[in-house]
Amino acid sequence: MEAIIFCGIQATGKTGFYVAHFLQTHVRISLDLLKSRYREDLFLEACVKGSQPFVVDNTNPSKAEREKYISLAKQHKFRVKGYYFRSSLTDALERNNQRAGKALIPKIGVLNTYKKLEIPVMEEGFDELHYVELEENGFTIKTWDHEI
Template identity: 80%
Template sequence: MEAIIFCGLQATGKTGFYKEHFLQTHVRISLDLLKSRYREDLFLGACIKGTQPFVVDNTNPGAADREKYIQLAKQHKFKVIGYYFQSILKDALERNSQRTGKAQVPKVGVLNTYKHLEIPQFSEGFDELHYVELGPDGFTIKAWNHEI
């Protein structure tokens, strides 16, 4: 079973990447969708109990944010895979400004996430790490090289 954890600023393509690569195979766990940590914990617990592959589609900017998911997944023998989304602040703010309604995150929210952004490390417990770029022609997945 796989536990996939996304990391990156808002408006870097995480949800679109989920739809393109995991919609048919993994449950999406997202605070944007579930609206509370309580509901998130219920979904996460159901995936663990039912050995259902899942994707945590949140910003997860720091190691402390990712720790809960990694520890729980490892404890239940899930393979833990991380995808770090290229998080160039200027680009994320530009894409975010093109969003409408509730999809648009207040600028201060993006800036706050950027301030707490830490590059994921294998030492956190990841079995695999990948680097994702969002370009004009879609997503490019690159090999992890520790020098993002």
């Protein structure tokens, strides 16, 4: 049983990474998809009660926001992996500007998330942490080295 928590500002590749690595094995828990915390809680409850692996595909910028998911997963004996999507603010804003429709996040939204961003640490309850970087030819996953 595995719970995966994504962390990173908008336009850093989180959903694309989910599709490339977890689409066939993990339920996607995403506020973009579910539209409310109530629905998110229903899906989380179903996953933990059914021992279904899941990915929380939200920005999860702060320790406080990640704690909800980590705590619930640990209570149900899930292994918790974190993926921090490392990107410069400039690069993320450029990628965001290439989006259209509802996918385009107002610049102030990206900036507000960036201001709240706290780099995850193992002490939050993660069993594993990884860095992910979006590159032209795909994703690079790096071993956690406790540095930004």
